[in-house]
Amino acid sequence: xxxxxxxxxxxxxxxxxxxxxxxxxxxxxxxxxxxxxxxxxxxxxxxxxxxxxxxxxxxxxxxxxxxxxxxxxxxxxxxxxxxxxxxxxxxxxxxxxxxxxxxxxxxxxxxxxxxxxxxxxxxxxxxxxxxxxxxxxxxxxxxxxxxxxxxxxxxxxxxxxxxxxxxxxxxxxxxxxxxxxxx
Amino acid sequence: xxxxxxxxxxxxxxxxxxxxxxxxxxxxxxxxxxxxxxxxxxxxxxxxxxxxxxxxxxxxxxxxxxxxxxxxxxxxxxxxxxxxxxxxxxxxxxxxxxxxxxxxxxxxxxxxxxxxxxxxxxxxxxxxxxxxxxxxxxxxxxxxxxxxxxxxxxxxxxxxxxxxxxxxxxxxxxxxxxxxxxxxxxxxxxxxxxxxxxxxxxxxxxxxxxxxxxxxxxxxxxxxxxxxxxxxxxxxxxxxxxxxxxxxxxxxxxxxxxxxxxxxxxxxxxxxxxxxxxxxxxxxxxxxxxxxxxxxxxxxxxxxxxxxxxxxxxxxxxxxxxxxxxxxxxxxxxxxxxxxxxxxxxxxxxxxxxxxxxxxxxxxxxxxxxxxxxxxxxxxxxxxxxxxxxxxxxxxxxxxxxxxxxxxxxxxxxxxxxxxxxxxxxxxxxxxxxxxxxxxxxxxxxxxxxxxxxxxxxxxxxxxxxxxxxxxxxxxxxxxxxxxxxxxxxxxxxxxxxxxxxxxxxxxxxxxxxxxxxxxxxxxxxxxxxxxxxxxxxxxxxxxxxxxxxxxxxxxxxxxxxxxxxxxxxxxxxxxxxxxxxxxxxxxxxxxxxxxxxxxxxxxxxxxxxxxxxxxxxxxxxxxxxxxxxxxxxxxxxxxxxxxxxxxxxxxxxxxxxxxxxxxxxxxxxxxxx
Numbered sequence: 006x007x008x009x010x011x012x013x014x015x016x017x018x019x020x021x022x023x024x025x026x027x028x029x030x031x032x033x034x035x036x037x038x039x040x041x042x043x044x045x046x047x048x049x050x051x052x053x054x055x056x057x058x059x060x061x062x063x064x065x066x067x068x069x070x071x072x073x074x075x076x077x078x079x080x081x082x083x084x085x086x087x088x089x090x091x092x093x094x095x096x097x098x099x100x101x102x103x104x105x106x107x108x109x110x111x112x113x114x115x116x117x118x119x120x121x122x123x124x125x126x127x128x129x130x131x132x133x134x135x136x137x138x139x140x141x142x143x144x145x146x147x148x149x150x151x152x153x154x155x156x157x158x159x160x161x162x163x164x165x166x167x168x169x170x171x172x173x174x175x176x177x178x179x180x181x182x183x184x185x186x187x188x
Numbered sequence: 189x190x191x192x193x194x195x196x197x198x199x200x201x202x203x204x205x206x207x208x209x210x211x212x213x214x215x216x217x218x219x220x221x222x223x224x225x226x227x228x229x230x231x232x233x234x235x236x237x238x239x240x241x242x243x244x245x246x247x248x249x250x251x252x253x254x255x256x257x258x259x260x261x262x263x264x265x266x267x268x269x270x271x272x273x274x275x276x277x278x279x280x281x282x283x284x285x286x287x288x289x290x291x292x293x294x295x296x297x298x299x300x301x302x303x304x305x306x307x308x309x310x311x312x313x314x315x316x317x318x319x320x321x322x323x324x325x326x327x328x329x330x331x332x333x334x335x336x337x338x339x340x341x342x343x344x345x346x347x348x349x350x351x352x353x354x355x356x357x358x359x360x361x362x363x364x365x366x367x368x369x370x371x372x373x374x375x376x377x378x379x380x381x382x383x384x385x386x387x388x389x390x391x392x393x394x395x396x397x398x399x400x401x402x403x404x405x406x407x408x409x410x411x412x413x414x415x416x417x418x419x420x421x422x423x424x425x426x427x428x429x430x431x432x433x434x435x436x437x438x439x440x441x442x443x444x445x446x447x448x449x450x451x452x453x454x455x456x457x458x459x460x461x462x463x464x465x466x467x468x469x470x471x472x473x474x475x476x477x478x479x480x481x482x483x484x485x486x487x488x489x490x491x492x493x494x495x496x497x498x499x500x501x502x503x504x505x506x507x508x509x510x511x512x513x514x515x516x517x518x519x520x521x522x523x524x525x526x527x528x529x530x531x532x533x534x535x536x537x538x539x540x541x542x543x544x545x546x547x548x549x550x551x552x553x554x555x556x557x558x559x560x561x562x563x564x565x566x567x568x569x570x571x572x573x574x575x576x577x578x579x580x581x582x583x584x585x586x587x588x589x590x591x592x593x594x595x596x597x598x599x600x601x602x603x604x605x606x607x608x609x610x611x612x613x614x615x616x617x618x619x620x621x622x623x624x625x626x627x628x629x630x631x632x633x634x635x636x637x638x639x640x641x642x643x644x645x646x647x648x649x650x651x652x653x654x655x656x657x658x659x660x661x662x663x664x665x666x667x668x669x670x671x672x673x674x675x676x677x678x679x680x681x682x683x684x685x686x687x688x689x690x691x692x693x694x695x696x697x698x699x700x701x702x703x704x705x706x707x708x709x710x711x712x713x714x715x716x717x718x719x720x721x722x723x724x725x726x727x728x729x730x731x732x733x734x735x736x737x738x739x740x741x742x743x744x745x746x747x748x749x750x751x752x753x754x755x756x757x758x759x760x761x762x763x764x765x766x767x768x769x770x771x772x773x774x775x776x777x778x779x780x781x782x783x784x785x786x787x788x789x790x791x792x793x794x795x796x797x798x799x800x801x802x803x804x805x806x807x808x809x810x811x812x813x814x815x816x817x818x819x820x821x822x823x824x825x826x827x828x829x830x831x832x833x834x835x836x837x838x839x840x841x842x843x844x845x846x847x848x849x850x851x852x853x854x855x856x857x858x859x860x861x862x
Contacts, residue, residue, distance in 0.1 A: 041233065041236040045241050081233055138375065138377075155820070
């Protein structure tokens with residue numbers, strides 16, 4: 006006679022498994038969370054003096070392409086200041102619309118060719134953030150990844166150095182450091 | 189001989205009741221707090237902003253979005269099954285995962301056989317769909333169809349499955365008459381670390397899978413995986429065991445490397461081996477391996493190229509039952525495929541995106557014939573040359589015209605041309621309207637030209653019951669399509685496609701010479717048309733609750749050309765329901781619990797079992813999955829499949845195989861991630 010279904014083994018494991026409090030309250034929307042991450046990143050990065058016109062010029066977060074992160078960012082940064090600088094969100098539909106910004110989020114809808122986009126801001130002190138595959142390999146500085154329903158991120162340190170950005174170790178400690186891509 | 193009703197089934201029924209009771213109680217216990225608290229709003233922004241970086245990384249995310257934004261503009265009826273869709277559905281095989289595409293007709297014939305097609309023609313040897321895994325074609329030249337039992341992968345590592353219904357001849361070549369299924373696995377970079385899964389149940393008796401991914405050098409990523417499973421047989425309509433249990437082991441690797449800023453290299457391979465029982469007695473042995481390499485080079489932002497080479501080998505050892513005209517025996521098939529494919533993409537004068545490519549495929553098929561089923565010549569070397577070009581022209585800001593054609597040369601019919609014209613209009617950012625006219629062909633396969641059903645008991649009076657047609661030509665389709673897509677924020681999206689296909693030279697069976705009219709032979713005497721509608725919608729009710737619905741409508745009129753003859757009166761090439769719909773619900777519940785339910789309805793359809801017509805009745809079926817993440821790295825799940833009936837009929841294979849029904853089943857699974 007065939008042995009009973011392996012269900013019981015699995016259920017036993019369930020019973021033995023330890024309970025774990027589910028993070029912090031109810032689950033969040035992916036892009037709301039990423040917007041808060043960007044707000045956080047800004048606090049752990051130092052831009053060179055030349056990146057700002059005056060002591061109270063705004064810190065600009067640019068969003069390239071259509072993305073739900075745009076509206077979430079507006080809400081997150083409303084009324085906030087970072088080291089006395091107001092935070093401002095700008096939306097760009099195409100690469101040639103990118104003006105002076107300090108953080109650039111490249112949304113997946115901006116196209117698969119992140120290389121072209123990253124070249125447009127190369128050499129400028131702009132923190133590039135994305136969540137598409139190959140973003141770090143193409144020279145993107147921070148890439149979001151979702152695994153087991155939690156967001157974590159990779160930092161391409163070589164790329165940040167090339168842009169003359171100083172990243173606090175507090176940020177790097179939480180990140181997966183990605184090797185240099187060459188160039 | 190069929191075995192008596194097994195006591196195992198009664199045990200399963202009891203276990204099922206026990207499991208349901210326990211689950212019901214568990215669900216209640218776990219949901220109770222949420223029910224009492226009432227529907228929770230999103231965590232407020234100010235709450236999230238207070239969290240440290242470390243704490244933010246511990247917050248759970250509800251939507252695992254892939255980027256369907258570019259999909260919005262595609263001028264074809266494309267649906268994408270994401271990795272998350274596959275995992276949440278509890279699917280345990282690629283055919284089960286394909287049920288998630290609303291534009292496919294997926295019917296399970298038995299324990300290890302499936303009938304899958306798009307837009308009709310889901311006949312026993314369905315041949316109008318092109319299926320690729322990472323660019324490697326997996327249909328067999330024996331009958332231009334797919335042996336679904338031999339296409340498998342660690343489902344965890346499948347990135348997505350793109351299902352395009354409608355002719356894909358221009359880009360993909362012959363055989364993509366009614367659709368293309370593109371199974372894409374994750375890059376090795378995205379499958380790092382150790383992953384293991386194991387479990388078992390009533391039909392999927394036990395299974396195990398392991399994958400280990402590592403970084404071997406800077407920018408060089410590798411994964412290796414292995415999997416194995418044992419599946420029980422399905423049953424005959426009277427409940428008796430159908431003796432088609434099977435087991436399969438598979439392993440493989442994938443390496444992705446960035447060798448320079450502009451060059452990527454991918455190298456991957458798999459091997460599998462298994463054996464399967466068949467209802468008519470005996471066991472089938474299958475094994476195979478493949479290896480694929482791809483080099484991609486970026487010239488500039490708008491220009492890149494890729495060169496791909498693969499080798500694929502399959503071995504099939506099949507028992508062929510005896511009958512009144514021939515004794516039993518075995519059919520052994522060994523197929524070697526070697527394929528080279530080159531593609532170049534570039535921009536011309538700012539408003540043209542051009543893609544062109546060249547390909548060559550060599551197949552070497554060697555058959556050891558059975559007394560009752562044979563192919564002549566036993567060994568066949570086949571050369572396929574192909575070239576294609578496609579230009580995507582931005583006419584005005586929101587209007588894009590895509591023109592393209594594929595030209596192939598195959599050893600059976602010579603040159604074939606498959607052109608296509610597509611128009612895509614995006615009136616607003618969230619909407620796309622598209623239209624297309626295309627021509628596609630299905631080139632002859634070995635069954636159309638080379639098959640023989642010998643009758644040794646009656647030789648030399650009659651040599652064969654049926655033979656392939658020496659002049660069998662390609663089947664053709666001219667397809668007219670129209671589609672619409674709408675995306676409303678991240679809340680709601682819907683896509684609708686309609687089509688009208690005109691078919692010519694569809695396979696038929698003609699009478700042989702007098703006095704017996706034998707052997708019958710294959711000819712191209714059917715023609716006709718079909719039309720239909722495919723609808724697919726997604727609705728995010730709350731952040732933690734997603735709904736998905738799909739509906740298909742199909743009307744077919746395939747008939748014998750006037751003045752011609754078909755032994756089966758035009759009924760043999762179709763076995764398709766007129767309607768299908770599906771409804772899926774996906775819930776992320778508190779305490780790290782996931783609950784998914786999928787309901788499907790398939791209308792009845794008529795089949796023609798080699799001259800014996802019949803009907804497969806309509807049915808509703810239900811799948812559910814309950815999963816729990818006690819820790820970040822551990823997942824425990826229970827999945828119930830085909831829950832609404834003890835057993836039900838989805839398909840009838842042509843004789844001599846007796847019909848089989850699919851049983852209710854349940855399995856449990858544990859997943860570890862390190």
